[in-house]
Amino acid sequence: MDEEYDVIVLGTGLKECILSGLLSVDGLKVLHMDRNDYYGGESTSLNLNQLWKRFRSGDKPPEKLGASREYNVDMIPKFMMANGALVRILIHTNVTKYLNFKAVDGSFVYNKGKVHKVPANDVEALKSPLMGLFEKRRARKFFIYVQDYDEKDPKSHEGLDLNKVKARDVISKYGLDDNTVDFIGHALALYLDENYLDEPALDFVKRMKLYAESLARFQGGSPYIYPLYGLGELPQAFARLSAVYGGTYMLCKPECKVEFDADGKAFGVTSEGETAKCKKVVCDPSYLPNKVTKIGKVARAICIMSHPIPNTHDSHSVQVILPQKQLKRKSDMYLFCCSYSHNVAPKGKYIAFVTTEAETDDPQTELKPGIDLLGPVDEIFFDTYDRYKPTNQYEVDNCFISTSYDATTHFETTVQDVIQMYSKITGKTLDLSVDLSAASATPEE
Secondary structure (H helix, E strand, O other), rough: OOEEEEEEEEEEHHHHHHHHHHHHHHOOEEEEOOOOOOEEEOOEEOOOOHHHHHEEEEOOOOOHHHOHHHHOOOOOOOEEEEHHHHHHHHHHHOOOOOOEEEEEOOOEEEEOOOEEEEEOHHHHHOOOOOOOOHHHHHHHHHHHHHHHHOOOOOHHHOOOOOOOEEEEHHHOOOOHHHHHHHHHHHHOOOOOOOOHHOOOOOHHHHHHHHHHEEEEHHOOOEEEEEEOOOOOOOHHHHHHHHOOOOOOOOOOOOOEEEEEEOOEEEEEEEEOEEEEEEEEEEEEEHHHHHHEEEEEEEEEEEEEEEOOOOOOOOOOOOOEEEOHHHOOOOOEEEEEEHHHHHHOOOOEEEEEEEEEEEEOOOOHHHOHHHHOOOOOOOEEEEEEEEEEEOOOOOHOOOOOEOOOOOOEEOOOHHHHHHHHHHHHOOOOOOOOOOHHHHOOOOOOO
C-alpha cells in the first residue's frame, strides 16, 4: 500500500474496470481497490441465492427454479452492439481472449400496443408491418440513403451537408411520418429523447449505419451480442487485463478514504491505516458522495420465467424498446431477456428485466406496460436505484467520477462515459480504429 501510483481506481464496476484495463495498457501504474469481496460493483451478476438474499432476505428460492449456481442475473443488464464502441475496446485491448460471446436473437419495438421486429434496412422496411404501403416505400428510400452514405464521398450526400442540416430536415426530405420516426429514433438510433431532431444529422445517420452494420456482422436476428455467463464476466476480464499489464488489485478494502491536500487535490487513498499515494483517483459515485448530484432514479422489475417473451419469434435473448410516446411518458421503457442459451439460467428458464427512468414513486404501476408483455412469470422482484453524476472539477481535484448506469439495455451511453473519462484522465483520444473483420470477438453458434 505504501507505494506511489499514477492512478488509484476505486470500485470494480464495469466502467472502472474498463478504465483500469485501458490505463494499464497505456503503461500507467494502477492500483484498483474495492470495499466489496467481489468484482462488478453495481454491475455485478448474482446467482439465485444471492438474488434472494438481496431482495428477499430470510427466504430461500423455491427448488423448482433449479440450481442456484446455474443463474447469473445481471444487476445492470445490457447488450452490446456488434460493431459498437465497447466491442472495439474489447478488441483494442485483446480482452476478447478472456470471453465468449453469443449473438442476441431479436431486436423489437413496441408500437400501437404490439411488439414488432425493428426493420434495419431497405429490405426489412418493405416487409415491416409497422408501416403502410406508401410509408414503406418512403422508408425504403431513406434506408438506402443511409446505407449508401459515405462521409468521404460527396456523391452519396444527395446535396445534404449533415454537419449543418438537422436530423428533422433529413427526415422531412423523405416524408417519413411521426410513427416511423418514433421507432427509427428510439429503437434503431437508440436516442433517449427527441432532442436529436434539432441536432446536426450526421450523428443520427452514423447511429443508423452502426445498427445496420452490427446486424450484418453476424447474420443474427439482432445487432447485439452478449457474453456467455452474463455481464459479470466483463469486469473480471478487464481486471485480468490490468493485472497482465502490472495493475494491482485489492478487494475487501474497507472505507477507502480519498485524501486531499490543502489545495483540495487528491493525493492518495487510505484504507486500514495505510495510505497509497497517487496522482489521480478514478471512482464510482459511491466513493465520493459529496462530489456528485442525484440526476434521477431507475425503476426495474427482475423476472424469472419459463418461456420466451411472447411475440418475439421465440427469441431466447431479446431487447424490446417501448418508446416514450407510445406510453405517453417522458422516457423510454426497456425489456431485456436472456436465458439458458447464454448460460445465465438453467435449461428452460429465462431472465427478463423491465427498466425505465422512474417518473413516479410507484415502480410496480409504472413498469406495468412492460411487464404485461412478458406473459406469466415464475418470480418477480421490484427495485429502484438512484442515479448520480459528478459535480466536481477534475482539473482542480484530480478526481474522475463515473456517472451512474441508466435504464437502457444497451451499452451505447455507458461506453460514451468511459471514452470521455479516458480522455479527461489521459488527455488523449482513445483510438478505436480496429479491424473488426480480423477480430476474435466472433460469437459462438
